[in-house]
Amino acid sequence: MNYAENILQTIGNTPLVKLNTITRDIDALVLAKVETFNPGNSVKDRMAVKMVEDAEADGRLKPGGTIIEGTSGNTGMGLALAAIVKGYKLICVISDKQSQEKIDILRAVGAEVVVCPTNVEPDDPRSYYSVSKRLSTEIPNSWYVNQYDNLSNTLAHYEQTGPEIWEQTEGKVDHFVVGVGTGGTISGVGKFLKEKNPNVKIWGIDTYGSVFKKYHETGEFDENEIYPYITEGIGEDILPENVDFKIIDGFTKVTDKDAAIYTRKLAREEGVFCGNSAGAAVKGLLQLKEHFKPGEVVVVLFHDSGTRYVGKMFNDDWMRDRGFLEQDIKTASDLVAHAEKDLITVRTEELVAHAIERMKQYDISQLPVVDTEGFAGSLDESTLFKAYIDNKDLAHLAVREIMQSPFPIVKKGTSLDEVSRMINRENKAVLVDLEDGSYRIITKHDIISAI
Template identity: 80%
Template structure:
């Protein structure tokens, strides 16, 4: 009989799959190392088990202990599987930008999940780095994994992932492309491959808002490069010890939008249902295509499963809210389709200014059309109201007609976006679109800006 003694024995030996449609413009053989075939559905299973086994061996992790780690979700899953098999408790500290699916999956496999804010400095006591360390100090018999600086992370890929890729390509690999987060995967694989053939090129995929690319090219840790981003699993605002920049030949940066779009493309065009960092990785390959020759063998690693992003990249509403869906917007009615079902907020000429202020605040808007029995006769803008209030503190009890500006232009639903844009300037903050049957809606600067791809 052929069987595994436990689930951990099924980790590794993931398939290498040729990409066809999505890489048609790349003049080389592109192969994907699809790590979703690991039992925890990600590449992180490899290093999670390695880090635990090494900690057991040197006494850092004791029987019945509690494993504590800051994770974007995938390392937590690998640690959870190992904790179940080996009899440990697990606390995962995760940032609030990670998908709900990741959090739910971690809880499903017995982990306690602590959620921390994303938009704080690494040294902030609320950051998931700081909270992880604090919990490890406060919890009895605890071991803090610290995947960023734990050398077993890199070692796992030097011992497993690198040799697998070398064997599967029969030593013909010329380029390895992978997203960089903790640095363990790229550094471990790179070390092994370059020992076999120093000419193998190693490319890291970074994201905008991360420090890796500029630091690699200049040696400067530029805090101005750090800002929040949506892409999950790659990029950092710190320099993990596991990132060995000397082994990396270069980085390419991929936008949040491209990472999301190409995550979906992999599913639609290749039938490979993988996660957000895989979308970034394959877009990185396309951006690097000028570096490849027809005889080259390019291996790109896909970190995790698409199941963890069903509520994000694979959700049309989520994509649309962020302007990531490539929908063609040409007419005035296209600009308001996401909120056309909401009633137009208006104020009447004889209402008090205080009523308009209340509506601006309630609906979180900046402009309101003014109407009377004949239709649209004026407009109220928060900037004008503020200026009027500074000049006259009693303005709140005056009727709108005394402070209103000229009415907004009215356009037909099929008016081009270009024509609508020309009507909005410093003297005119909005345009009304006639949707027929007496229905109107407002187009603001925000709607115009949101339509820009």
């Protein structure tokens, strides 16, 4: 009978899959190393088990111990599988930008999850780096994995992933493309491939808000490059020891929007349901296409499964809220197509306090004012602020006493350019007549979001 002794023995030997549609503008043969076939659905299974086994071998991890790690979710899943099979407790410290699916999956496999804020410095005591380290000093018989500086991470890919790619391509691989986070995958695979053939090019995919690309090109760690970003699994605001910059031939940066769009394209055009970093890798691959020649073989690694991102990149509302959906917006009707069903208004005889409460409730900055005959005026934050300076009892006045002129009304076919010109210092919004008895509102925020 052919079976694995436990789930850990199913890690590795993931397939290479040819990409056909999304890479049609690239002359080379593009093959995806699809790591979602690992039992934890990500490439991180490989290094998670390697780090655990190496820690067991040298005594850092003792029987009945607690494994502690800061993770974006995928390493945590790999560690969870190892902890289950080997009998350890696991605490995963994760940043709040990670998808809810990742947090739920970690809890489903028995991990304790601690969520930390994303937008803090690495050495801030609230960061997931700092919290992980602190817990490892407070909890007896615990081991802090530290995937960023734990070189077993790189070694796993040098021993496993690199040899698999070499064997699967029969040594014909010319380029390896992969997103860079902890650096273990690019450094381990890159080291192995370059030892086999020094002419193999190793390309890293970075994101805006990360320091890797500029540091590789200039040797400068530029803190001005560090700012929050949405893309998960790649980029860093630190320099992990696992990133061997000497092995990497070059980086390209991919925007959050492009990473999200190409994550969806990959699923819809190739049937490959992978995560956010795979979208970034595909877009980066296209940005690097000038380096690929006809007849060459390019291997791009897809880190994890799209199931981790169903509530994010694969959710239209989430994409639309961030301006990531590719939409051809030309008219007022296009702009309000996904607006709330009912226009929020206030009546002339209501108190200003009611208008303020409505603005708070719906998180809006302006309100059309109506009476029995239709639109009678308008209110916005600047109007309220100026009125408050003159009268501290503003909240008890009737809306009609401080309202401005009504917002102009346009037909639904009015061009976006014309609508934009109508919004100015005196006129904070435009109403769109949908010609079915209902209206919608367009503000500066809506125009900017459509850019």
